[in-house]
Structures are given as structure tokens and as C-alpha cells.
Amino acid sequence: MTSTDDARTVDARAVTEAAVSTAADLEPLFQTLSAGLAALGAGLSEDQFPARGLDLLRASGFWGAGGETVLPGPAMLRLMRLVGRASLPLGRLFEGHVNALALISAYGSAEQRAGAAQDIREGRLFGVWNTEGQDGVQLLGGSAPDTTPLTLQGAKTFASGGFQVTRPLLPVDRRGERQLVLLRADAPESELRAVPGSWQPLGMGATGSVTLDFTGSRVGESDLIGQPGDYYRQPMFSAGALRFCAVQQGGAERLLDEVRGYLHRLGRGHDEVQMLRFAGCWTALRGAALMLAEGERLERACLAGRVSEARLLAQVDAVRLATEDACLALLEASERAVGARGLLEPEPFSRLVRDLRMYLRQPAPDAARLRLGQWVLNDWTPDDWTPDDWNPEDD
Ligand SMILES: Cc1cc2nc3c(=O)[nH]c(=O)nc-3n(C[C@H](O)[C@H](O)[C@H](O)COP(=O)(O)OP(=O)(O)OC[C@H]3O[C@@H](n4cnc5c(N)ncnc54)[C@H](O)[C@@H]3O)c2cc1C
CATH class of the missing domain: 1.10.540 (Butyryl-Coa Dehydrogenase, subunit A; domain 1)
Structure with missing residues (x-):
């Protein structure tokens, strides 16, 4: 340490x-x-x-x-x-x-x-490396009829942290089911090879999210976490998105703050065009933040059995949607506000913009939007959930 x-x-x-x-x-x-x-x-x-x-x-x-x-x-x-x-x-x-x-x-x-x-x-x-291409990771061996040692075969894409992560948790395929494996990446039984040139992104370069091939790595029964299918168990699988939305919203607040400072340095802090631009951006960001807070309350209510899982998952999709839309609107407004001059280094904007644009790309965004629309048109009712339902003792 x-x-x-x-x-x-x-x-x-x-x-x-x-x-x-x-x-x-x-x-x-x-x-x-x-x-x-x-x-x-x-x-x-x-x-x-x-x-x-x-x-x-x-x-x-x-x-x-x-x-x-x-x-x-x-x-x-x-x-x-x-x-x-x-x-x-x-x-x-x-x-x-x-x-x-x-x-x-x-x-x-x-x-x-x-x-x-x-x-x-x-x-x-630690890290969780789930994303993979056609050559995704399989867990072979370990039980009859194949009693050879448990061995990994295949690769993960977007392995954030790469070799710096010594305890990656890998959801891998084992006979058609998803099994979590905690890899001791720095142990001699582990064989990790980075695919050269696999991380040349628009932004977030500093995460070093390379493609890693694990073929030949040996693991033990004691490295298998939980039962097959646990990784996808709800509501935990989807509700984890609340955490990445919070990170994204933090990045967006930083960008807004930096743009504000820049405009003031140029004497444009009272410019009406900029004021109009950022009124809507702030409102959308604030709305996403409040929706995120509501999502966290709903998660607790769901775990306590007071709210259905379907209601929580609809909220998670709504938080993803609100966060993505608010961040994209802010990115657009920020680029227009600082202009080409502001997008030159050493100003921070080109990096902040690239990082946020890249990090906003999360799995199946349109599927999340579609699920939410399905829920709104078929399951939502006006008295479904209101802030009055929040139990103050939970706060
Ligand atoms: C900086 C960064 C770090 C990351 N780190 C990690 C990590 O450590 N571990 C990890 O597991 N992952 C990681 N990821 C991957 C991340 O979790 C997402 O899986 C990935 O970013 C999603 O990629 P995508 O935008 O190509 O998504 P997709 O889901 O492929 O979406 C892209 C487009 O394809 C469409 N689409 C998706 N599925 C279908 C379909 N079936 N049919 C038709 N259209 C479809 C979508 O609607 C969308 O328009 C990281 C990503 C980034 C950007």
C-alpha cells in the first residue's frame, strides 16, 4: 500500500x-x-x-x-x-x-x-472485465468428463486498468452459463497478453482499457465466485449503472465549472448568448442528479420489499437516459461556448470533452431506452411513485 x-x-x-x-x-x-x-x-x-x-x-x-x-x-x-x-x-x-x-x-x-x-x-x-468479442473467455476443464485443470481460453475487450489490475473479476462462459472467476493476475499460473494497438480511443486513454488474452491461465475451484448465472442476477446487475452515472455526472459538473471559469476569464460571464446556452444544460444535469438520488432511494425500497424490481429497473434506465442526454447537451454547449480556441491545449476542454464523450458509451443504450418506453406505455400509472413515498427515515 x-x-x-x-x-x-x-x-x-x-x-x-x-x-x-x-x-x-x-x-x-x-x-x-x-x-x-x-x-x-x-x-x-x-x-x-x-x-x-x-x-x-x-x-x-x-x-x-x-x-x-x-x-x-x-x-x-x-x-x-x-x-x-x-x-x-x-x-x-x-x-x-x-x-x-x-x-x-x-x-x-x-x-x-x-x-x-x-x-x-x-x-x-480490482476490476470487472465482462465485455468481449467473438473470442470471449471460456472456462474449460475441472469436472467430469473433462478433469483437466480449470483453464481460461479467450480474450476480453475494454479491460480497464490492464496489468495494473491484479484482481480482475471475469464473467466467463462455462458450458453456456456465466460464471464469475476471480483471477490472481500476478500469479505464475496466470497468462495475460495485451493485444497490441487494441486501445487507441477517442478519450479515456488513461484507463488503459486494452484487449487482454487469458488463454492458458489456470484457476482453482476456490477462485470461482458464486453460482453460474449470479453475475446477471437482478436488481444488482442493472442497478450498478447508478454508480457509473454518478461518475459521469461528476465529470459533467467539472466540465461545466471549467467552462464557466473560462467564460469569466474572457469577460463573457454575463454574455446573454452563453446564459441562454447553459440554463438548459444546468437544468438537465440537475434533473439527472435528482433522478439518480431517487434511483438510489428506490434501490433501498426495492431491497426492503416496498417497491417492485420492475419499478427500480425502469428508474435505472431513466437515470441512464437522463444522464446521457444531459451530458451530450452539455458537451455540445461547451464546444460551442469555448470555440476552437478553447479546444486548444493546454486548455482542459479537449481532454474533458473527449473523456466524457467516450465514457458515455455504455452497453446497449438504445435497448435501455426501449425498455423504459415499454414500461412507461404499459406499466406506469400516475400514482406509481411520488417523492411523498420516500421514507424520511431512510435518508
Ligand atoms: C473507457 C471505457 C472503459 C471500459 N471499461 C470496461 C471494463 O473495465 N470492463 C468491461 O466489461 N467493459 C468496459 N467497458 C465497456 C463498456 O462497459 C461497454 O460494454 C462498451 O463501452 C459498450 O460499447 P458500445 O458503445 O460499442 O455498445 P453497444 O452496446 O455495442 O452499442 C453500440 C451501438 O450498437 C447498438 N446495439 C447494441 N446491441 C445491438 C444489437 N444486439 N442489435 C443491434 N444493435 C445493437 C446500440 O443500440 C448502439 O447504437 C469500457 C468502456 C469504456 C468506454
């Missing part, structure tokens, strides 16, 4: 082990993290893997978030938003790390959860 501040590290560990659950406990950690991210500033704005940002998170008390560090839902989304505001590549990597810990917490055995907690204490970076 790397740390630049011993005192803060000790505090953070104590908090982690106590499995924090109150907003008051978390406030000092948020303040420290916020100041740390601000101090890194330019260190997070290069096209390089955000190692220093990850070190900051390792020392922050939030490294086990989603796993042993149990955060209340609003705090989790605040964390994602805060990191995304500092750096979208850092936010993407951290969101994958948290997602892996959440999946191991939900579906892993007691031994596997304890193993992940030890890995967290050692500062290891």
Missing part, C-alpha cells in the same frame, strides 16, 4: 475495519479526499494511468467501498461523483474496483470475502 500521509492512513484503516455506516463518520473522510483530489489537480489531467489518484484512494478509507467498507447508498454515489469530478479515468477505474468488491460481497463465500479484504489491505486494484 502506498501512502503519502501516515496519520490519515491510520484513521482510514480504523474507519474501514469499523464498517462505517453514518454520514457523520464519513464527513471527515470526504473532506480529506476532496482536498487530496484538488491538490493532485494537474496530476490527474494527463493522458497517463492515474496512479497517484489511485494511491490517494488507497489511503482514503474508501478503498474497500462496496466490500468490507459498507457505505450508505447516498455516500457511495457521493464518492463516485467526487472522484468522477476530479478525473473520469480515475472514476472509471474506481467504479470497476468497487463493482468487483460488491459482487464478491454478494456472491462470494466467507473465505473469498476474507481473501478480498486482505487484498484490499494490501492495496490491490
Whole structure:
């Protein structure tokens, strides 16, 4: 574990082990993290893997978030938003790390959860690598009639973090079902090869989301997390999108703030054309943020049995849609507002715009829109859910 501040590290560990659950406990950690991210500033704005940002998170008390560090839902989304505001590549990597810990917490055995907690204490970076092409990863062997050792064959695309992730969680095909495998990527039994030239993206270059071939990697029965099909179990599978939406919204808030500063530096902070442009953008972003908060409340209500899974999943699709639309509108307005001059380096806009445009590309966006429309026309009723249904004791 790397740390630049011993005192803060000790505090953070104590908090982690106590499995924090109150907003008051978390406030000092948020303040420290916020100041740390601000101090890194330019260190997070290069096209390089955000190692220093990850070190900051390792020392922050939030490294086990989603796993042993149990955060209340609003705090989790605040964390994602805060990191995304500092750096979208850092936010993407951290969101994958948290997602892996959440999946191991939900579906892993007691031994596997304890193993992940030890890995967290050692500062290891987790990730979830699901996306793949035609040559997706298969798990071969391990049981009759094929009793050869469990072996991986095939590749994953968009493997964020690449070789920096020493504990990737891989949903792989095993006899037609999806099985989660926690790979010890730095162990001698693991054979990872990056496909040259596989990561030359529009933006988010710093995440190093290469294509990795795992063919020949050996795993053990104890590396299999949960039962076949667990990865796709709802509502967890879809509701995880709330976290990436929070990261994206954080990135959008950063872009808006930077554009505002730039316009003021040019003496255009009171220009009416710009005012008209950003009134709508702010409203859409704010709407997406409120819808996200509502999504988090609905997730809790669903887990408590007060709201149906279908209602929650419709909300998740709505949050995705609202976030994508608000961010795209902001990107368009920002490009128009700063113009070509603003899109020159060293101004930050070309990188912020490219990163947000790239990170907005999430799986099957039109399918999400279609599902939501189907629900609206067939299942929604005007008294289905209103803010009055929110239980204040849940907040
Ligand atoms: C920076 C970055 C980091 C990432 N890191 C990871 C990671 O660590 N792990 C991971 O698992 N993934 C990762 N991903 C992948 C990500 O989760 C998505 O899977 C990926 O971005 C979706 O790609 P796409 O835009 O091509 O989506 P698609 O779902 O392919 O959508 C693209 C278009 O195809 C259309 N389409 C989709 N399916 C169909 C269909 N069946 N029939 C007709 N049209 C269809 C859609 O409507 C849309 O118009 C990352 C992505 C990015 C950008």
C-alpha cells in the first residue's frame, strides 16, 4: 500500500475495519479526499494511468467501498461523483474496483470475502472485465468428463486498468452459463497478453482499457465466485449503472465549472448568448442528479420489499437516459461556448470533452431506452411513485 500521509492512513484503516455506516463518520473522510483530489489537480489531467489518484484512494478509507467498507447508498454515489469530478479515468477505474468488491460481497463465500479484504489491505486494484468479442473467455476443464485443470481460453475487450489490475473479476462462459472467476493476475499460473494497438480511443486513454488474452491461465475451484448465472442476477446487475452515472455526472459538473471559469476569464460571464446556452444544460444535469438520488432511494425500497424490481429497473434506465442526454447537451454547449480556441491545449476542454464523450458509451443504450418506453406505455400509472413515498427515515 502506498501512502503519502501516515496519520490519515491510520484513521482510514480504523474507519474501514469499523464498517462505517453514518454520514457523520464519513464527513471527515470526504473532506480529506476532496482536498487530496484538488491538490493532485494537474496530476490527474494527463493522458497517463492515474496512479497517484489511485494511491490517494488507497489511503482514503474508501478503498474497500462496496466490500468490507459498507457505505450508505447516498455516500457511495457521493464518492463516485467526487472522484468522477476530479478525473473520469480515475472514476472509471474506481467504479470497476468497487463493482468487483460488491459482487464478491454478494456472491462470494466467507473465505473469498476474507481473501478480498486482505487484498484490499494490501492495496490491490480490482476490476470487472465482462465485455468481449467473438473470442470471449471460456472456462474449460475441472469436472467430469473433462478433469483437466480449470483453464481460461479467450480474450476480453475494454479491460480497464490492464496489468495494473491484479484482481480482475471475469464473467466467463462455462458450458453456456456465466460464471464469475476471480483471477490472481500476478500469479505464475496466470497468462495475460495485451493485444497490441487494441486501445487507441477517442478519450479515456488513461484507463488503459486494452484487449487482454487469458488463454492458458489456470484457476482453482476456490477462485470461482458464486453460482453460474449470479453475475446477471437482478436488481444488482442493472442497478450498478447508478454508480457509473454518478461518475459521469461528476465529470459533467467539472466540465461545466471549467467552462464557466473560462467564460469569466474572457469577460463573457454575463454574455446573454452563453446564459441562454447553459440554463438548459444546468437544468438537465440537475434533473439527472435528482433522478439518480431517487434511483438510489428506490434501490433501498426495492431491497426492503416496498417497491417492485420492475419499478427500480425502469428508474435505472431513466437515470441512464437522463444522464446521457444531459451530458451530450452539455458537451455540445461547451464546444460551442469555448470555440476552437478553447479546444486548444493546454486548455482542459479537449481532454474533458473527449473523456466524457467516450465514457458515455455504455452497453446497449438504445435497448435501455426501449425498455423504459415499454414500461412507461404499459406499466406506469400516475400514482406509481411520488417523492411523498420516500421514507424520511431512510435518508
Ligand atoms: C473507457 C471505457 C472503459 C471500459 N471499461 C470496461 C471494463 O473495465 N470492463 C468491461 O466489461 N467493459 C468496459 N467497458 C465497456 C463498456 O462497459 C461497454 O460494454 C462498451 O463501452 C459498450 O460499447 P458500445 O458503445 O460499442 O455498445 P453497444 O452496446 O455495442 O452499442 C453500440 C451501438 O450498437 C447498438 N446495439 C447494441 N446491441 C445491438 C444489437 N444486439 N442489435 C443491434 N444493435 C445493437 C446500440 O443500440 C448502439 O447504437 C469500457 C468502456 C469504456 C468506454
